[in-house]
Amino acid sequence: MAFNVIDLMDQQSVEGARSTVPFFFRLGDTQRASIRPLLNLDGACEVWFHKIYNPQGKFYVESTCARVIGKKCQLCEDALRASDRKAKKDMTAKQMFMLPVWLYSIKTKKIDDGMAVLDENDNPVFEDLTYTNKETGEKKLVSGVRVLQLMFKESSFARVADTFRLMYKAGNSIADRDFLIERHGSGTDTSYEPSKRNPSPFSVKPDFDVTEEWVRQSCINNYPPQVVSEGYRARGTSDPAIDAIVQGVKNAQVADDTIGDF
Numbered sequence: 560m561a562f563n564v565i566d567l568m569d570q571q572s573v574e575g576a577r578s579t580v581p582f583f584f585r586l587g588d589t590q591r592a593s594i595r596p597l598l599n600l601d602g603a604c605e606v607w608f609h610k611i612y613n614p615q616g617k618f619y620v621e622s623t624c625a626r627v628i629g630k631k632c633q634l635c636e637d638a639l640r641a642s643d644r645k646a647k648k649d650m651t652a653k654q655m656f657m658l659p660v661w662l663y664s665i666k667t668k669k670i671d672d673g674m675a676v677l678d679e680n681d682n683p684v685f686e687d688l689t690y691t692n693k694e695t696g697e698k699k700l701v702s703g704v705r706v707l708q709l710m711f712k713e714s715s716f717a718r719v720a721d722t723f724r725l726m727y728k729a730g731n732s733i734a735d736r737d738f739l740i741e742r743h744g745s746g747t748d749t750s751y752e753p754s755k756r757n758p759s760p761f762s763v764k765p766d767f768d769v770t771e772e773w774v775r776q777s778c779i780n781n782y783p784p785q786v787v788s789e790g791y792r793a794r795g796t797s798d799p800a801i802d803a804i805v806q807g808v809k810n811a812q813v814a815d816d817t818i819g820d821f
C-alpha cells in the first residue's frame with residue numbers, strides 16, 4: 560500500500576487540511592472558537608456570493624458572484640432557470656458582509672475511541688483543536704486569520720451579525736474585544752451563537768495587512784466567479800484576465816469609493 564489510509568482520513572477530518580489555506584471561519588457541531596474582529600463592522604466587505612447546499616447539507620457550490628467583477632454570472636443564470644422556488648432561492652447570490660477576524664483557537668469535545676470524554680459532573684471535556692504540520696510533524700493550534708460571512712436574515716450567522724451591528728450602533732468598536740462563538744446543529748439547521756468578552760488590547764500581529772480590499776480579492780481568488788461561457792473555474796486557478804479585473808476594481812476604488820452597482 561503506497562499510503563496510510565488512516566493518515567489520509569486524519570488529514571481530511573481537521574479544518575486546516577481540507578484546503579491549501581483555510582479562509583472562511585467554520586466550526587464543527589458543538590465546537591467553539593475565540594476570535595477578535597480585525598476591523599470594526601464598517602470595515603466589512605460587501606460581496607455577493609453563491610453558497611448552494613445539496614440536500615445532505617454538505618457544500619455543493621461556493622463561488623463569488625461574477626457580478627462582483629462586472630461579468631455575467633453562470634450561477635445567477637442557472638438560478639433563473641431553476642424549476643421550483645426553493646431551488647431558485649437557494650441558488651441565488653446572497654449579499655454577504657465579509658469580516659476578517661483573528662481566530663485564537665478552537666475548542667472541541669475531547670474524544671477517546673470515538674466517544675466524548677466527560678468530567679466528574681458528566682459535562683463534556685473540551686480541548687484545543689490542533690493539526691499536524693506535514694513537513695515537521697509538529698502539532699499546531701488551528702489559529703490565524705479567518706473571514707466571517709455575515710448575513711442578517713435566515714443565516715447561520717444571523718445572531719453574530721446582529722450582535723455586532725447592535726454594538727456598532729451603540730458606538731462601540733467590535734475590534735476592541737474578543738468574542739466566543741459556539742456552533743450548534745449541522746447542515747441547514749446550523750447556528751452560531753456569540754458571547755462577548757470585556758474590551759482588551761489586542762497583541763497578535765497577523766503577518767500581512769488585513770484590509771477590506773484583501774478580503775474582496777481573496778474571495779475572488781479562493782472562490783472564483785463562474786463567468787458565462789468561460790468554462791468552469793476551479794478554486795485556486797489564477798487567470799490573468801481575472802487578475803486584471805481585480806486590479807481594475809482596486810484602482811477604481813482608490814480613485815472613487817463608489818464601484819458601480821454590483
Ligand SMILES: [Zn+2]
Pocket residue numbers: 609623624625626632633634635636652
Ligand atoms: Zn451570480
